[in-house]
Structures are given as structure tokens and as C-alpha cells.
Amino acid sequence: MxxxxxxxxxxxxxxxxxxxxxxxxxxxxxxxxxxxxxxxxxxxxxxxxxxxxxxxxxxxxxxxxxxxxxxxxxxxxxxxxxxxxxxxxxxxxxxxxxxxxxxxxxxxxxxxxxxxxxxxxxxxIMYKVHLMKECLDRGIKVISSMGAANKTDPTRFTISDISKTHTDPMAKIIRQKLKKLGIRKGIPVVFSDESPIVIREDVKD
The missing domain is CATH 3.40.50.720 (NAD(P)-binding Rossmann-like Domain)
Incomplete structure (x- = not known):
């Protein structure tokens, strides 16, 4: 049926x-x-x-x-x-x-x-890092989305370990914070290797 x-x-x-x-x-x-x-x-x-x-x-x-x-x-x-x-x-x-x-x-x-x-x-970011560590400590699988703001090419997104991310300002900060906690790898993330576009200054928020 x-x-x-x-x-x-x-x-x-x-x-x-x-x-x-x-x-x-x-x-x-x-x-x-x-x-x-x-x-x-x-x-x-x-x-x-x-x-x-x-x-x-x-x-x-x-x-x-x-x-x-x-x-x-x-x-x-x-x-x-x-x-x-x-x-x-x-x-x-x-x-x-x-x-x-x-x-x-x-x-x-x-x-x-x-x-x-x-x-x-x-x-x-602060709570993304907290969640990642908590999931690792508890043995719970986790996947995290990185920054997508001001990125326009959907073909540039990929799934990778946090240690292999690049061209992503949010991922860079997260890597630094995780490193201070003794975590360098082991967390899958979705990120884009596209450089963010420049925001138009003539458009009001």
C-alpha cells in the first residue's frame, strides 16, 4: 500500500x-x-x-x-x-x-x-561551541551550520570536519575557541568556501 x-x-x-x-x-x-x-x-x-x-x-x-x-x-x-x-x-x-x-x-x-x-x-558562536563540546562529551552525534550570510552561490556549500573549514569567518572563530578547549577535530559542519559579498550601503536595514 x-x-x-x-x-x-x-x-x-x-x-x-x-x-x-x-x-x-x-x-x-x-x-x-x-x-x-x-x-x-x-x-x-x-x-x-x-x-x-x-x-x-x-x-x-x-x-x-x-x-x-x-x-x-x-x-x-x-x-x-x-x-x-x-x-x-x-x-x-x-x-x-x-x-x-x-x-x-x-x-x-x-x-x-x-x-x-x-x-x-x-x-x-558562544553557544554553538558549548553545544559542540557537550555533544562530544556525551557521545551524541552533532552537525553544525557555519556562516552563510552574504553568500550567494549554493554550489559552494559542503560538509566537512570543522578542522578543514576555510574562507568562513564564523568557522574560524569557532575553531579558535574549540582549540582552547582541546578540541581540534571530530565535528562535522556545513560551510561555504565562497567569500562573503560586500553589503550594499545604499540599502536601509
Missing amino acids: KHQFSRNELAIGQQGLDLLKQQTVVILGVGGVGSFAAEALARTNIGHIILIDKDDVDITNVNRQLHALTTTVGQSKVSLMEERIKLINPDCKVTPLHMFYTEETYEEIFDNYDIDYFVDASDT
């Missing part, structure tokens, strides 16, 4: 679908990167998706965020994404956490959920 994951089943089989259904994935930051990551995971039969973001949709999000529409401005990003995921896969358990990841809140996340994978789509 056909179902919403029939095409996935052709590639990975029923055993693969069952394995994905047993996984719990956390997405930190449900914005330009995280919203699309959340939907992609929902469309692969992930069993439990935890969404972390305290922000509401802003009008400036409409150009790049999946849940951002002129009709959703002012609404919670995690709540909107939860609703969208449920429309894709009603059987997926979705836990929306309307909060920020900080040194004061991280234990609430790690201690209350049995996490298989962490998708770091946040943009605060």
Missing part, C-alpha cells in the same frame, strides 16, 4: 524506515537553516523531532524561512514548525521548546530527552 514514505522505502527499505522512526533529533534554531532541516527530517520518517527556538517570525524572515509568511509574522517559530511537521507526518512526535540554548538551560534539554542526533542551526 502506498504511503507518504513509499519513495523513501524504495531506497532504504522497511527496516530503514523503522530505524528512522526510532530516532530522536534535536534542531537548535528554527530559522533559515533549521526550518528546512526540520521539514527534510519530517519527510524521512524521523520519529521524534525536538525544536528549540524562542524567536517569533519577523517580517524580515519571509525571504528565507520556511514557516515565515506575511500571515505568520509575530507567531512562534517552533509552534508553526510543529504544525507543519504534523501535516506531513501525523505520527511524528514533535516537542516544541520555546526557549534559548544557554549555559543555564542546556541541562534541561540533555537530561530530559534521549537524543540520537543534534542539528545545530543556531547563530550564537
Whole structure:
């Protein structure tokens, strides 16, 4: 019988679908990167998706965020994404956490959920580094998005170890901070080797 994951089943089989259904994935930051990551995971039969973001949709999000529409401005990003995921896969358990990841809140996340994978789509360097170390210490798989601001060529993005990143100002700072913690490699990241374009000065923010 056909179902919403029939095409996935052709590639990975029923055993693969069952394995994905047993996984719990956390997405930190449900914005330009995280919203699309959340939907992609929902469309692969992930069993439990935890969404972390305290922000509401802003009008400036409409150009790049999946849940951002002129009709959703002012609404919670995690709540909107939860609703969208449920429309894709009603059987997926979705836990929306309307909060920020900080040194004061991280234990609430790690201690209350049995996490298989962490998708770091946040943009605060201090907490990205904190999350990376915490995942390494706890043996939890993590992948982190680096800087994409003012980059326009999607073909330049790649997945690599943090130690092999270059031409990315955010990744450079993160490497330096990780080095101080004794971490030089072992964290997969998504980054672009494109140099950022110069921002137009004649456009008002």
C-alpha cells in the first residue's frame, strides 16, 4: 500500500524506515537553516523531532524561512514548525521548546530527552561551541551550520570536519575557541568556501 514514505522505502527499505522512526533529533534554531532541516527530517520518517527556538517570525524572515509568511509574522517559530511537521507526518512526535540554548538551560534539554542526533542551526558562536563540546562529551552525534550570510552561490556549500573549514569567518572563530578547549577535530559542519559579498550601503536595514 502506498504511503507518504513509499519513495523513501524504495531506497532504504522497511527496516530503514523503522530505524528512522526510532530516532530522536534535536534542531537548535528554527530559522533559515533549521526550518528546512526540520521539514527534510519530517519527510524521512524521523520519529521524534525536538525544536528549540524562542524567536517569533519577523517580517524580515519571509525571504528565507520556511514557516515565515506575511500571515505568520509575530507567531512562534517552533509552534508553526510543529504544525507543519504534523501535516506531513501525523505520527511524528514533535516537542516544541520555546526557549534559548544557554549555559543555564542546556541541562534541561540533555537530561530530559534521549537524543540520537543534534542539528545545530543556531547563530550564537558562544553557544554553538558549548553545544559542540557537550555533544562530544556525551557521545551524541552533532552537525553544525557555519556562516552563510552574504553568500550567494549554493554550489559552494559542503560538509566537512570543522578542522578543514576555510574562507568562513564564523568557522574560524569557532575553531579558535574549540582549540582552547582541546578540541581540534571530530565535528562535522556545513560551510561555504565562497567569500562573503560586500553589503550594499545604499540599502536601509
